[in-house]
Amino acid sequence: MQRLVIDGNTKISGELKVHGAKNSALPLLAATILGKTPSVLHNCPRLSDVFAACRILSYLGCKCVRENDSVIVDTANLTHFEVPDQLMREMRSSIVFLGAILGRLGRCRLSFPGGCELGPRPIDMHISALRQMGVSIKEEYGYLDCSIPKELKGTAISLSFPSVGTTENIMLAAVLANGETQIRNAAREPEIIDLANFLNACGAKIYGQGESTIYIEGVKEIGGCEYNVMPDRIVAATYIGAAAITNSEICLKNVKAKDLESVLPVFEEMGCSIYSYSDKIYVNALRPLNCVKTIRTMPYPGFPTDVQAIAMAALCKARGTSVIVENIFENRFKHAGELVRMGANIKVEGKVAIVEGIQKFYGAQVEATDLRGGAALVLAGLSAEGQTTISNIKHIDRGYERIEDNLNLVGAKIKRV
Secondary structure, eight states, X not given: OOOEEEEOSXXXXXXXXXXXXXXXXXXXXXXXXXXXXXEEEESOOOOHHHHHHXXXXXXXXXXXXXXXXXXXXXXXXXXXXXXXXXXXXXXXXXXXXXXXXXXXXXXXXXXXXXXXXXXXXXXXXXXXXXHHTTOEEEEETTEEEEXXXXXXXXXXXXXXXXXXXXXXXXXXHHTTSBSEEEEETOOOOHHHHHHHHHHHHHTOEEEOTTSXXXXXXXXXXXXXXXXXXXXXXHHHHHHHHHHHHTTOEEEEESOOGGGGTTTHHHHHHHTOEEEEOSSEEEEEOOSOOBOOSEEEBOSTTXXXXXGHHHHHHXXXXXXXXXXXXXXXXXXXXXXXXXXXXXXXXXXXXXXXXXXXXXXOOBOOEEEOOSHHHHXXXXXXXXXXXXXXXXXXXXXXXXXXXXXXXXXXXXXXXXXEO
C-alpha cells in the first residue's frame, strides 16, 4: 500500500499550474457518449477517478485513448448499456453515466455508485427526475434497470435541492429528448456551466446554465468536439491553503479567480493577501493567520463543501477560535480526528466544528479518510514539526495529480513510498 511521507516545517515558494477539474472532467467524459463522432478533451487530469471513467467508457464499447493531457473518445462502437458493479463502485460520480447512456441508447442498467463515504448521497432525485421524463426504472438487488417504453420527453422538473449530480443527469438525458426540459432550482456550479458549454459545442441547445433555471431544447442528434476542461477550483484552493498553513507565498497558473469568489475572502480574512489576474492568482501568506468567525458550507455560490477540510487545516494554525458549519454532507468531519492526532484542537458536535488555533502541528502517522480530508492532512504535514506519514492515499489520488510532485516543485519535501 502506498503512503506519503512528509518532512514538515518547510516554506513553499514559486509557481504551480492547476490541472483540469475532476468534477468537470467526469461529467464531460460521460457526455461524450451522446455524440456520434469523436470528442477530444484537453486539460483532462490524470486522476484515478478519470481512469475509472475511461474504463467505463471502454467497457461500453467506446474507444478511449489518452495522449499527454488529452483524452480522445470515439463512441462509434458503443453497444453496451450496462455498467458492471465493480466499475460503478470505483467512484461516487459514476451515477452521471445514467443520463448519458439513456439518452443515447434508451436503456441503462447499473448499480449504486461507490467512492468516499461522506454520508447519504441519495439518488432519489435522479430517479424521480428521469421518471418524469418518461423513464421506467426498476430497483432490484442494488441495481437500477432503466428503459424508455415510449420516448424520452422534455418536461419541467423542480429540484428540492440544487444537486449537482441530479442537474447533470437531467441535462445529459434531456439533450436528445423530445421537446424542452426545464430544470428549476438547478445547481449553478462552474462545472455545470462547463458541461453545458461542452454539450452546446457538440450541437446541443442549452440555455441558462449558471442560473437557477436551465432550459434544454431537445435535438435529434449531436456530434463530438474538441474542448478544454476548466481548471480545478478545489485544487487551486488546496494550494492556497498550502501557502496559508506554511506562511508562504505562491503563484497559481491556469486558474479562474471568478470560480473562487466564495473561497478567496475566507483566506483574506485569515490574513492572506491575494491578487487575482486573468489566469493567475498570487498569494502572500507571510503573516500569522487569524481565525475566521464562521464558515458555512452551502451550494454554489456559497462556500464549497470540498474546501471545508482545507480551510479547517489552515485554521488550526490561526490565532483564536473559528467555527465551521457543514451543511451539505453529514459525515464530512472525519478528517478532524486525524488532525487532532497531529496536535489540532478541534471539537465536533453534529454538523458544527469548533477549531481552537494551535502554535504547531506535530508529525504523526495518519490516514486519509476521504479525498479532501486527505489533502487537509497533506497541508498539516507541510507545516508540522517532524515527519508525517499518510496512509490510504488512494483517496487523494482520486482528485490530485501526483500531489507530492507538484508541491515538491515549490519547495515541499514529500515522497511516495
